[in-house]
Amino acid sequence: MKPNLLELHDLSIRFRTENGTVDAVKHVSLSMREGDSLAIVGESGSGKSVTALSLTRLLPTPPAEFASGRILFEGKDVLKMSAKEIRAVRGGGIAYVFQEPATSLNPVFTIRSQIAEGIRLHRPDVKNVDEEIVTWLGTVGIIDPAKRMLDYPHQLSGGMQQRAMIAMALSCRPKLLVADEPTTALDVTIQAQILAELRRLRTEFGMSLILITHNFGIIRGLCDRVAVMFRGEIVEYGDTASILKDPQHPYTKALISCVPRLGAKRERLQTIDYGWLAKA
């Protein structure tokens, strides 16, 4: 049997600040096989983004430090890799799509030169880089990619910028795509388009995906499994359908009930009552 694509064993991450130590991630264990898709769901500050960034050691150390645990990517310990090895994993093994496409693209370069950079770095055997860029921009649903790739980021709309970011990530042919709240900065119709695009790309390329979100509403149909994080811990972990149908942990229940549903009659939008949670 092939080794798991990604394994987290008992991962704990601390931040040492002047006002004391903060445990951002506590004893998190996860595993993914190639082709799996996992959603990490939780509110702001629950440690989901920290977990995602730690996969390629993108957290600044200090203040962050790995208190315990191991991260295995394709069987190799990420925390023990040399600077050169980890750079090969970044982008080439695990690629990221971040929340803010507008600021994640460098304003002084064209889309083409930014995508070309990643391709040259991780796929030096590609001869015709421009052709490759056009293909990927087309794949993520950008119309007239040959023309659009000459644009600067500010000439694209938010949705197109995020598509360009996804193209940039995919053009390096990563084993795993980590999408950190990829739709939070976009308006709702564009959100739906981007999610549909991710769903299509997943079936088309069999790509492994980790989707980080606070919104239970968007993971249905996109992620097979879900890990719910709360205060740095995974409080519930299982397959998406059964968790959505029958959540066990009160925090999961609360999170699901926070998502407004069309047609449901409610006076007020649900929020999370932490006093009640602490008792439960």
Added chain:
Amino acid sequence: MTATLATTSAVVSPAPDSPLRRVARNFFKDRVALLSLVVIVGFFAVAIGAGILTLTNLPMPMQPNATNLERKLLPPNSTNWLGTDNLGRDVLSRMVAGSTISLTVGFVAMAVSLSIGIVIGAISGYLGGWVDNVLMRIVDALLCFPSFFLILTAIALLGPNIWIIIVVIGLVSWTGTARLVRAEFLTLRESEYVRAARAMGQSSPKIIFRHIMPNAFAPIFVTAVISIPDAILVESGLSFLSFGVPPPQATWGNIIADGKTYILDAWWLIVFPGFAIFAASLAFYLAGDALRRASETRPK
């Protein structure tokens, strides 16, 4: 380039909107900027022309260092357009010859201080931590010395040679640039696109030079332009105190220095070179300021 790319861009050429073009467009819309650019280009033409004449030993209408005691301290006239000095040398010729020196000092000193400032500032801002602390304390220590006296001391010890003067001016004036570059790097280091570049597996040198530097380019360029007149003024000041470029080589500063004895009888010895210093400095300052305004509207 693929065939598809070539055809599409031939049919609909997209509006090129590179940041450099945008700054240039804004700059050329500015009347003050254009005027100062014309003045700067004018000074350059004169300085380069004079430099070529001197280097190639071509005949000049009047030798800047040729004395003629029969025609000393003449007010502006048809032969000596800007008058003559106490040794009968033509003031205009001396100013033209001096412009080469002054602009060379300005540019080379700027280049020296800029290169040191960028390297120190970039390292400091990007690495942070104790490296940043050490480098910035060195900058603080340098700032404690009045730089003009530092230059005077260095030149008194090393001797007044034009290249020594230029290098010394550059060596004491990089602190401002270093601080500015560091501040830019501190901000840009935390930007999302730098994080994205790191997440793509880019190496630190590549992130510094390819992702951060171009975004810090505008303010760095503005300081560079503004530090040119600073160096020119320092050189003029040194020449005035006769610590500058040694005579008989003319510079704007030492023409004034030579003329100060005759200030009440021969105003032209002070006013014309003084005006040249003033006009050149003002043009550089205004151009720098216009450049700052032109580059201020960054794309969202």
